[in-house]
Amino acid sequence: MSRYTAKDIEPKWQSAWENAGAFAAVRDPARPKYYVLEMFPYPSGRIHMGHVRNYTMGDVIARYKMSCGFSVLHPMGWDAFGMPAENAAMEQGGHPKDWTYGNIADMRAQMKPLGLSIDWSREFATCDPEYYGQQQSMFLDFLEKGLVYRKNATVNWDPVDMTVLANEQVIDGKGWRSNAEVERRELTQWFFKISDFSEELLEAIDGLDNWPDKVKLMQRNWIGKSRGLQFSFGLIDGPDGHDRIEVYTTRPDTLMGASFIGISPDHPLARSLERENQEIAAFNAECRRMGTSAAELETAPKNGFDTGLRVRHPFDTAWELPVYIANFILMDYGTGAIFGCPAHDQRDLDFAHKYGLDVIDTFVALENGTSVGNEAFVPPKTEKVRWLKAFGWDETAAGAEAIDAAIAFCEENGVGMGVTKYRLRDWGLSRQRYWGCPIPVVHCDTCGVVPEKKENLPVKLPDDVTFDKPGNPLDRHPTWRDTPCPACGKPAKRETDTMDTFVDSSWYFARFTAPHAATPTVMEDAAYWMNVDQYIGGIEHAILHLLYSRFFARAMNICGHLPASAIEPFDALFTQGMVTHEIYVTRDEKDRPVYHLPEHVEWHESGARLGATGEAVEVIPSAKMSKSKKNVVDPVNIIDAYGADTARWFVLSDSPPERDVEWTASGADAAFKHLARVHRIATDIAGSETPESGADEALLREMHKAIHDVTMGIESFGFNAAIAKLYAFTNTLQKSDAGAGARRLAAQTLAQLMSPMTPHLAEELWLLLGGSGHVTGAPWPKADPAMLVEDSVTLPIQINGKRRSEITVPKDMAKEEVEKIVLADNAVQRALQGGAPKKLIVVPGRIVNVVL
């Protein structure tokens, strides 16, 4: 009897699919289309279990939809620009291009044995000049439509390496290589006008019915629409050109509780003051010696500097407020200046206590409202409070009403304007790095900033660069910058900044519909394939990547590269969890942790030990697989040991897809055993010739239930639940004493239901059991509704909400009849002790509750 040997089965079916062209996506107007896409990978060089999980989920959907008769597009590509390639070049020598394309070849070779239903003819990398050339072409279109512009922005500057640092390269305020104190520096950079779309991007979220609520909420908060008051405080004896400070507040109702003004160290007034005042200059310099990331700024200790300047309160010109420069106020938000109301904002309160400023209650709680102490009083805006300092609203108004009234009052009295603002800032796309898409513009002394001509695209990256020095190799390349001005023809210089890699990933999904076209997209292809019907990826992309892609789709539509129907490019989104693993650690002589790979750890009765030395190993709970912690399992090894179907089955079976899954050796083992068992059962059935039996119908009923449950499981992304049903159905099939005909049909159906998850094994069993053609693409089985209904139903009986008994009654028995049977039940009689129940609740078909 043949055994289950994945090593033989899997390559065989992979080449069979390839020869049949089973996964080529073809535009077929006669069939409905389905576009399933997993977020494309960064080519690090090795696939990891997270990839396996991500692509297997997409593959299940793709294969299932194929079986349901859809024309399926399931492509794969590479998010190939970015810093790791340059870091590798700096550390190990070599060229980012060679490193990247080498990694792509390696990863493709690791991925193919997974047996994914991918149309590899559509593969591309974002670092292919054919791809980034089209991106440059779109950049020029965006420029023409006013969707891109230049302005100054702050970057992290490493004064030793003389280079711009990414936020992740700033560690405790210092450069990761040089260890030098990072400075903030202003550069002129390119920006996409995503803020023009704030309202539209916000409103359109309501239409994203098949996106997770949490992602929609995060995007709404990110866009951050607010209604507030913009007004100014008159400055007393300010320096030349500064007679007022412009402020935006979402809480104008607390204006009478203001006790100081805070301005950003980068505020024009602060910059003006630092020229005259050494101390202010020193304070500002100190503030600028911090990274640019919001997390860093907001967790740093809050510091302020009293400028000595005073402003007048707009409602009372005799009331003067001090002006502080504060390190936590960003020039990018609002006007770069705030008024502090310590009583109703914790940060302001801490600041006030630190600098001995007034705390003025503007409202208190309705019931026994007391003055603010160490905790700011910040009730929900819908909660009614008692106002001590209202101007124009009821004494017991809620915050929301008070805000509206305050804005109205201020407008009437000429103190500012009610305005709507968005937190969303324009998207800075300039990067001072080599390994990215060159920004196709030229700087001419005569003509200024001039777009490159489209016929000169792509502006290709030069290959002859070195990474022995920090900074952008494009800047120091001897000739690359030199180019004639596209406008006047005189010698000019190319822009040396490249694009943020988020640009690359903001339209790749559209490019997959016509991956080798000479234009960014082809309308007929985009119109047929877009939108992505199911997008699958990590929750870490909930905001930036997905929001940028939504913006890009709109911008591409404006420029004629996508139809209007595709401005929301992802119809359904699923965010999958990570693959985690336990961490194994020993200590070196200095008590520093030494991590060990799972394959080097053995389990003994005394616990985990190193296989080589027998040394005891500490086991730390599961965390995301990472090279530094060595808690990684290489998919290549798993496929080698068990086969791809086992790896696929396991990553789907052990956890709900949206949650993390912990990789365990025993779980992988169990998955393999199960597949071998299915193979064995099917082999037995294939050789069996028992006659029909009375058990046939029971088995077929279970089969139809399995079809129903598994189909629902796949449709609802409940892969783990679908697999649990498949386990249960396998148990039923194994124990069934139905005849060979019924068992063969059940086994064929089992193979088919398993085919999206374990396609190779399913093909093998399909063949073995006499199915016609490939199971891949065979019509998906349909559950017969008549086989799903049961004649009788078991009702649990609760007494006071606790299950105490159960009865089995005909499915459609009348309530009154059920009640009679319940009251006659032994457990109920015992509980009633001759009395009558206070209440008897019968939920037909579900449950009975007797309330005493």
Next chain:
RNA sequence: GCCCGAGUGGCGGAAUGGUAGACGCAGCGGAUUCAAAAUCCGCCGCCUUCACGGGCGUGGGAGUUCGACUCUCCCCUCGGGCACCA
């Protein structure tokens, strides 16, 4: 700091507001075997009881309900994001 999630047996997890623990792992008992591996059958939340049964139980605390893992509020712990990691 701010925004968003998650928390259920020894472990991974299941459960349209309706029998908490499906299914799997580990464990225990048995069959098969000269023996083992493999396989097959059964048991398996905790406490209590000879047993029938009873009590407790979904991170902690309150609330809504005939009934709460599920809904509301507060808290704790862990994870994701915070605009130059991808």
